[in-house]
Amino acid sequence: EHALKRRRDNLREAATEYYENLAKAVNIHASNKAELVRIERESDDHVVVPLNALDGGAGNNGAIFKRRFDADDTREIRLYLYDGADSVHISGDVASSIVVRVVGGDGSDVVIDKSTVSGYALAFLPIPDAETTTFVYDDGKKTRLELGASASYDDDPMRAPIDEAQRYEPLVEDFGHNWRVGPWLGFTSDMGLFVGGGPILYEYGFQADPYVYRMALLAGYATNAKSFKVQYTGDFRSLIDGARVGVLARASGIEVHNFYGLGNESQRIEEADKANHYNVVQQQLTFRPELGIPVFDGAEVIVGADVTHTKSAEPNEIRFVNTIRPYGLEPMTIANGSVGIRIDTRDVELNASKGVLFDVRGEYYPTLLDNAAAFTKIKGEARTYFTADWPLETTLALRAAAEHNIGDSIPFYKAAVLGGTGSLRGYPIDRFIGNTSLAANAELRVGLFNFNVLFPGVFGITAAVESGRVFTDDDVSKRWHAAVGGGLYLTFIERSLTLSASGMQSPEALRIYVAGGFAF
Known part of the structure; x- marks a missing residue:
């Protein structure tokens, strides 16, 4: 009984620690249907990610997911698009920001990054230089990109998971x-x-x-x-x-x-x-x-x-x-x-x-x-x-x-x-x-x-x-x-x-x- 009470008393602390571990690098998995994601670099400390379904391409948005990320908790946001004609729009003008990684799928994706994350050369010299905080990975031929100074693009094929378990709960540590x-x-x-x-x-x-x-x-x-x-x-x-x-x-x-x-x-x-x-x-x-x-x-x-x-x-x-x-x-x-x-x-x-x-x-x-x-x-x-x-x-x-x-x-x-x-x-x-x-x-x-x-x-x-x-x-x-x-x-x-x-x-x-x- 004493052990159970001790565990109960420590439950909030354990839950907080568990959240902090999960929040450091967050994986957002879209579906095989078309989705629209408008990511906003709201401030130096916050990034908002809403994920919406595109209803039959008619433009009627249906909210699937929305979360406001805090830089004190999160260092990376990873968005996996999968199939479907997905659109990702990133905006905001900030001095520093959470890293956003966009992994394209097999559909005709559109990724537009108009955000600017100002920084300094070599991260410490007093010379203004845009900091790369948006990383786009897509080896598809149908993807359209409009990337600004704070974004990079990698068209090398991604290492594919061997099964669904590896997709959502990978055995290899990645953060x-x-x-x-x-x-x-x-x-x-x-x-x-x-x-x-x-x-x-x-x-x-x-x-x-x-x-x-x-x-x-x-x-x-x-x-x-x-x-x-x-x-x-x-x-x-x-x-x-x-x-x-x-x-x-x-x-x-x-x-x-x-x-x-x-x-x-x-x-x-x-x-x-x-x-x-x-x-x-x-x-x-x-x-x-x-x-x-x-x-x-x-x-x-x-x-x-x-x-x-x-x-x-x-x-x-x-x-x-x-x-x-x-x-x-x-x-x-x-x-x-x-x-x-x-x-x-x-x-x-x-x-x-x-x-x-x-x-x-x-x-x-x-x-x-x-x-x-x-x-x-x-x-x-x-x-x-x-x-x-x-x-x-x-x-x-x-x-x-x-x-x-x-x-x-x-x-x-x-x-x-x-x-x-x-x-x-x-x-x-x-x-x-x-x-x-x-x-x-x-x-x-x-x-x-x-x-x-x-x-x-x-x-x-x-x-x-x-x-x-x-x-x-x-x-x-x-x-x-x-x-x-x-x-x-x-x-x-x-x-x-x-x-x-x-x-x-x-x-x-x-x-x-x-x-x-x-x-x-």
């Missing part, structure tokens, strides 16, 4: 923003425990699928390196029409490399490895912009650049890398330009059950900044997934990867390497270094049972086998390195929330990996 907290957790035998996280911001907008932009600022600490990593990523979908802009900026003191020497059969002394004799921890500053140009659904051409400054920590320590002092050990800044193609049809990135990933990229490092000699890196990988639902949900994940360098003077940390989560588990990071690397991975994932304790989820087991090798110019080795292992995983609520733990045994050691999602 406002959403803050989330992203965990950044993991454990490997090389890095130790890594703990961190940070805020993630999603901004949504009209016809922006899946969002206008996504930005994340994450920070974490690694126990083995005893240092931090801070990373900003931005994924912008509306800066350039029809393209994606990506930005990465990272400052890291935990970039772990190992240097055992060149070749497919470089020697490793176990006692020296345990004493971190082969270990190289780098401090890195990286800035990486890229432009993704869609080719077809799930595929894009990616053009990018990268500027990275590196400094190897404790260069005077007596370690194996200091006895050879390969190129790249001293502090240096290098840059590259890259181009590639990426095809990604996976259903869930971190726990895929179907689809493929095909990613091939070429990077060119010119003699720029501290780079002594130009070189080229070509790398690629392919992944695919097969799932059967009976008797238990079982997914077979397959991955193949290759990398090849062209050049005579390449920083050791840019060599083609094998070892670690990204190539061959069961071996230390960068265990084998060469000019070319090949790797193949297979993992079987079996969901044993569902559970519902605090939240629903799936408990499963994995079994994996992996193999690979590197090549150098004078390497005659025919050996392929292999590792086998298995592990456990938990999926929480949905497949994208997966925690996996695995152990991979190679002839050299058993190595442990814990991460959000799977390695591939």
Whole structure:
């Protein structure tokens, strides 16, 4: 009874909050018949929208809808016309106003905007410049337009809803923003425990699928390196029409490399490895912009650049890398330009059950900044997934990867390497270094049972086998390195929330990996 009274007492507050959420971006759906809409920008703070039926074209108006919108509550008004010979007239002379979007239908529509919304250049310079607050979308050939300085027109085909439910209650968010907290957790035998996280911001907008932009600022600490990593990523979908802009900026003191020497059969002394004799921890500053140009659904051409400054920590320590002092050990800044193609049809990135990933990229490092000699890196990988639902949900994940360098003077940390989560588990990071690397991975994932304790989820087991090798110019080795292992995983609520733990045994050691999602 007490709970019911509390809910009753809070009903007005809840209703007000619900109204405020609905009022931010209002969708007005007309019918498939002819309608007349006379939108008036009444003042800086108010817009009036009356929707009237045209009775058989005789001009007798019948009121269907009328609402006076307040700028304190509403930022966008979206009018969907559908079929019929619709007419929209927009008037008013104001300094600022609510955004109005008019989406035409298949009929012979007329859209006339005589309103003026005065503004300033770049929204803040004291230079008068009409502000665009009317947006018209119509790819029909029969539409007649008369648009003023405050209006814009887009004749690209609109993304059509797949059914009526999607038309009136779309699953894709199209207004406002959403803050989330992203965990950044993991454990490997090389890095130790890594703990961190940070805020993630999603901004949504009209016809922006899946969002206008996504930005994340994450920070974490690694126990083995005893240092931090801070990373900003931005994924912008509306800066350039029809393209994606990506930005990465990272400052890291935990970039772990190992240097055992060149070749497919470089020697490793176990006692020296345990004493971190082969270990190289780098401090890195990286800035990486890229432009993704869609080719077809799930595929894009990616053009990018990268500027990275590196400094190897404790260069005077007596370690194996200091006895050879390969190129790249001293502090240096290098840059590259890259181009590639990426095809990604996976259903869930971190726990895929179907689809493929095909990613091939070429990077060119010119003699720029501290780079002594130009070189080229070509790398690629392919992944695919097969799932059967009976008797238990079982997914077979397959991955193949290759990398090849062209050049005579390449920083050791840019060599083609094998070892670690990204190539061959069961071996230390960068265990084998060469000019070319090949790797193949297979993992079987079996969901044993569902559970519902605090939240629903799936408990499963994995079994994996992996193999690979590197090549150098004078390497005659025919050996392929292999590792086998298995592990456990938990999926929480949905497949994208997966925690996996695995152990991979190679002839050299058993190595442990814990991460959000799977390695591939």
